[in-house]
Amino acid sequence: xxxxxxxxxxxxxxxxxxxxxxxxxxxxxxxxxxxxxxxxxxxxxxxxxxxxxxxxxxxxxxxxxxxxxxxxxxxxxxxxxxxxxxxxxxxxxxxxxxxxxxxxxxxxxxxxxxxxxxxxxxxxxxxxxxxxxxxxxxxxxx
Amino acid sequence: xxxxxxxxxxxxxxxxxxxxxxxxxxxxxxxxxxxxxxxxxxxxxxxxxxxxxxxxxxxxxxxxxxxxxxxxxxxxxxxxxxxxxxxxxxxxxxxxxxxxxxxxxxxxxxxxxxxxxxxxxxxxxxxxxxxxxxxxxxxxxxxxxxxxx
Numbered sequence: 001x002x003x004x005x006x007x008x009x010x011x012x013x014x015x016x017x018x019x020x021x022x023x024x025x026x027x028x029x030x031x032x033x034x035x036x037x038x039x040x041x042x043x044x045x046x047x048x049x050x051x052x053x054x055x056x057x058x059x060x061x062x063x064x065x066x067x068x069x070x071x072x073x074x075x076x077x078x079x080x081x082x083x084x085x086x087x088x089x090x091x092x093x094x095x096x097x098x099x100x101x102x103x104x105x106x107x108x109x110x111x112x113x114x115x116x117x118x119x120x121x122x123x124x125x126x127x128x129x130x131x132x133x134x135x136x137x138x139x140x141x142x
Numbered sequence: 143x144x145x146x147x148x149x150x151x152x153x154x155x156x157x158x159x160x161x162x163x164x165x166x167x168x169x170x171x172x173x174x175x176x177x178x179x180x181x182x183x184x185x186x187x188x189x190x191x192x193x194x195x196x197x198x199x200x201x202x203x204x205x206x207x208x209x210x211x212x213x214x215x216x217x218x219x220x221x222x223x224x225x226x227x228x229x230x231x232x233x234x235x236x237x238x239x240x241x242x243x244x245x246x247x248x249x250x251x252x253x254x255x256x257x258x259x260x261x262x263x264x265x266x267x268x269x270x271x272x273x274x275x276x277x278x279x280x281x282x283x284x285x286x287x288x289x290x291x
Binding site: 003004006007008010011012014015018019022023024025026027028029030031033034061070077078081082086088091092094095096098099100101104107108110111113114115116117120121124125128132 | 147148150153154156157158160161162164165166168169172173174176177180181184220221224225227228229232234235237238240241242244245246248249253256257259260261262263264266267268270271274278282
C-alpha cells in the first residue's frame with residue numbers, strides 16, 4: 001500500500017499538469033487562429049520559405065504542422081497538399097521540415113513539465129529543420 | 143481559407159472544450175502507465191531490462207531505463223513517453239535530451255502514414271527522423287561532455 005499511494009498521487013499530479021498546459025494552449029490557439037496577423041506573418045516569412053525550396057502554397061500545411069502537429073493537423077495538411085497539387089519535391093521538403101519540427105509548442109511544454117530546458121529543445125529543432133530542408137533543397141535541385 | 147470566422151466567445155468555448163477533451167483522453171492512458179512504471183520500479187524487472195539497453199543509452203548520456211520511454215515515444219506518443227519518464231528521476235539535462243530526441247522522432251507509425259498520404263515518401267521520411275534524432279542526441283551529449291570538462 002505504501003508504494004501504491006505515492007504512485008497514484010504522482011500520476012494524478014502529472015495528469016493535473018497536463019490539463020493545466022493543454023486546455024489553455026488549445027483555447028488560445030483557437031482564439032488566435034483566425035487573426036489576420038497570422039496571414040500577414042505568412043507573407044513576412046516568404047524569403048525563408050524560398051530559401052527552403054518551398055513556395056507560398058506550402059505555407060498553410062507547414063504552419064498547421066508546426067503548431068498543431070502532424071497527426072492533429074493531418075486533415076488540413078492532406079487536403080491542401082492535394083488541392084494545390086504540390087509537386088513531389090515540395091512534398092518531400094515539406095515532409096522533411098515537418099518530420100523534424102512539428103507540434104513544437106505542445107511537445108516542448110510537456111517536457112518542460114518534467115524539468116527540461118524548453119529553449120534548447122525548441123531552438124535546436126527549429127534550426128535543424130530550417131537547415132536540413134535548405135540543404136536538401138539545394139541537393140535535390142541538381 | 144473559405145472557413146467562416148466565429149465570434150470570440152464561440153472560439154473560447156470551442157477551444158476550451160476541445161482542449162479539455164484532448165487532455166482527458168491523454169490522462170486516461172498517462173495515469174495507468176505512470177502507476178505501472180512506478181510500481182514496476184520497486185521490482186527488479188525495470189533494472190534488469192534497463193541494464194540491457196544501458197550501453198546504447200549511454201551514447202546519449204541517458205540511463206538504460208530511458209529506452210522504455212523511447213520505445214513508447216516511437217510506437218505511441220510523447221504522452222506515453224513522459225508517463226514512463228516521470229517516475230525515473232532523470233536530471234533536467236537528461237529530460238532536455240529526451241525531449242529533443244523524442245520531439246524529432248515520435249508516433250512514427252501514425253505520422254509516417256500521414257506524411258505518406260500527402261504523397262511524400264513516408265517510409266523514407268520516418269527513417270530520416272530516426273537518423274536525425276540519433277545524430278542530434280549524440281552531438282548534444284558530446285557538447286555537454288565537453289562543456290562539463
